[in-house]
Amino acid sequence: MPHKTFFWFILPSVVAMILFIALPIASVVIQSVYVEHERVLVEVENCGPFGCSTEVRVDTEATEQLRSEQPLGRFNGLGTYLNRAHLAVEEVGTIVSTSASIGEALTRIYNLPFYKAFLFTLIYCFVVTPLGIMLGFTIALAVNTIPRLLKGPVIFFSLLPMIITPLIGSLILYWMFSSNGILGATLQTLFNDPTLTLRQSPALTWITLLVYGVWTAAPFSFVVFYAGLQTVPGDTLESAMIDGASRWERVRFVIIPHLAPLATFVGLVQLMDNFRVFEPIVGFSSEASATSLSWLVFNDLVGQDSQAFGSAAATSVITILGVVILLTPVLIRTWRDFNAKGA
């Protein structure tokens, strides 16, 4: 295809991506080195019958004017990145030098908002992804053996947790797990502990969030593996059987190696998707026990009095860096595939 034709075909799509994906990333980077203006203070002299006193007041007009003239705020360099709400360099330094043991230091670092969110995001990512893949694989193996007639309906119901709007899915589970809901109440009876509620037990909140994650992630792996199972060569399986391989050995040495490339693909895609976990935090209202990086950005942006653009932007930049790190293996793989195809 000539360059010119290519250009006109791809133009609308590329313009949309540059305007609304590339530029916002640039905008986030710029915003992150600015912070909101401080209020303009003026000294006013009040003179009364008992002499004069000076008083410091906020000059609302001047503040408004400054804000509308320079909406970005004032330049702050890397200040936002290093402050208490983000990387908290100073605080971490103090904690490390004053804590008696490593455990204590880690607990205190965990209480800093950024590290709390970061840890949850990582754990969510690396717990939900493998569990989702394993569950999906097991379901695929099981569904593959049931009668043909039943497969359609089973796949239909299996797709629901994946297709559901994340916020709605998490609300549905949240209501069931809340202390008056069916699962929450059952858990209380089971453990004989009336204080076991999502609000009071961070551990329960974490577990329900992870359960939600696996619940929505498994169907994707299931569908991909199920399709992969249809392509497992029958000859190899048969010869493995003739050679005396047991059922389990056939799964272990024929099916799993055949599906391994698919598993890498699913794993990488899900790792990236799970890294931006956000809606469940809102749906489960779990911000007291568990937050995520995306949620921190959201929280800065919905601030009631003033939106903390600088702070949100700094968290965004750190999140984007995280995504890029997770993405590197995918990029390398695509690069290799492309070269292999070209050669």
Add this chain to the structure above:
Amino acid sequence: MSASVGKQPLYLKAAISGFVILWLIVAAFPFLWTVWGSFKVEADFFSRVGWWNAIVGTRTELQTGSPFTGDGYYGAWVTRDFWRAVVNTGIVTISVTAISLVLGTLGGYALARSGHKYAFWILIAALVFRAMPHITLVSGYLLPFFELNIWGHLATSIIVLVAINQPFTLWMLHSFFLSIPKDLDESAMVDGCTRFQAFRLVVIPVMWPGVITTGLFSFLLAYNDFAVTSMLLSQDNQTMVPKISSFLGSIQEQGNVMYAVAAVVSATVPLFILVLFFQRQIVSGLTAGAVKG
């Protein structure tokens, strides 16, 4: 596969059936439970006595005279104007799907037919863009949108969602176009078509399955979005998902959480229907990217 390779012993069959049934319960029960519960009053769905009340509707019968009630739906749709959010969602999702597909087919076709290196780099850039968390992009939009005075309109959200959707749409359509032989459009061009005519009159007609599958996923992305629509739409223009989340803020305290339950069920119904009719396309779309590599 397994059917051709030996029969399973009975205990294995039982274990497999048990597992499948268990998974079906895990996957489907939450939905059934919420649909059932949405026709009860709050004292039953969130019963302090026991979950059996939610099934038989003891309190619902006491309060309304019948074991089922549509109060939640009435409250959400009429009292709290949920219908307005439904209309907005309709406008947003249909526009996003249509525009995404127009841009995506043009771009995806070009990418599939161009052997040049820059086509590959555009695909790589799209891959990186696809991985960006939406909320971080939103934090990039807000300030410029306020300054340009385009914040809060449906059109703004539609364009943003189309753009966010492009990377995925491009990848998917690109791989569908690759599966259509080049000879088809080339012979059309030999017969005197321009490139665009060949694309429009020859390639697109055989691409419909791919276009429909990609359209489904564009629809889902727009429908399921929370980050963009909750931050970029003003109160009057809210779509369903942000509307539901705003229910939670204001209603939970008033003891009318059932409005939210009813709204959640209402918003789930279209997804149900979608899976019911397009199950095959959804499955093929999910596997297209994966199995081809």
